[in-house]
Amino acid sequence: MPKPIGEITRGTTGHNRLRRADRWIAGVHGRLLRGANRPLVVDLGYGASHTTTLEMFLRLRGVCPSVEVVGIEIDPARVAAAKPYERPGLSFALGGFELPVDRPPLVIRAFNVLRQYGEAEAWGYWAMLRERVAPDGVIVEGTCSEVGHRAVWAALDRSGPRTLTLSARFDGFTRPSDLAERLPKTLIHRNVPGEPIHAFLRDFDHAWAVNAPLGSYGSRQRWIASAETLAGTWPVAEHPPSGGRSRWRLGEITLPWSAITPR
Structure with a gap:
């Protein structure tokens, strides 16, 4: 063999x-x-x-x-x-x-x-x-x-x-960019200024901060609102099966690879 x-x-x-x-x-x-x-x-x-x-x-x-x-x-x-x-x-x-x-x-x-x-x-x-x-x-x-x-x-x-x-x-996190340490190997070293993945995580953190008042209703509602905020500037999946509230409420967010392709 x-x-x-x-x-x-x-x-x-x-x-x-x-x-x-x-x-x-x-x-x-x-x-x-x-x-x-x-x-x-x-x-x-x-x-x-x-x-x-x-x-x-x-x-x-x-x-x-x-x-x-x-x-x-x-x-x-x-x-x-x-x-x-x-x-x-x-x-x-x-x-x-x-x-x-x-x-x-x-x-x-x-x-x-x-x-x-x-x-x-x-x-x-x-x-x-x-x-x-x-x-x-x-x-x-x-x-x-x-x-x-x-x-x-x-x-x-x-x-x-x-x-x-x-x-x-x-x-399991303080802000969304905490997940950066779990990026796939093809991206983890690209989380630096000038790279799309860095910009996305920065904007995710901003959306999380903007929607902080919704935290009084629970982190799930804050995450959903943050995803909706991001959808205004990033092509996050907004419809089933990979996106929308049914996935966001699980603590997920998906976006096309083309949006964060390494430069």
Whole structure:
């Protein structure tokens, strides 16, 4: 068997750490999964525990009972430890970015995997995954905090990155720009004056401050109002499935990648 492509990560994980990304995949791409014949989802680099892959499987089965999930890890010991938790529709395999699966996956989730690589390497692995995803599929790549209260992810298809989503628990930050530390590797070093992502986070902080009086009704209302304020100057998603109040009330905001493409 060829050597898996990639490097072993720290493997830190835990219960519910990736619930925000799972909820977004189920809500935004549930129809994509239900409309496919034998939909396959890959959880790439699930870490030292099978937990987040199993949770993803259970959540996606709730919106698509026929979905199959394969957790892929580059560390043989981690794969061996996960094998006892396999069940119909859920399996674990040794591998890396080459994705050792029998057909192109409709969804690839890769969280906290590219954080250890350089920006140029991250772009390269994005290109590799884009070649392996199904023609109408999606790659969800990002990072999150240790307990999952802050998360940012990019969604890509075969043509390239399409959207960026910021998601946070309302008591998990002081101001929206706190999420900058969780930007994907392709953006995290671009959060400097003159770059679009820096301007967006600056304007998000401003919208958050302007809508501070709504905090008396709860942080959820303040977040929703801030998203509405941002929509006046930024092309944030305002309609389902990826935008609008139904997503904003969950502590999410999504905008097209074209709005924050690095210069």
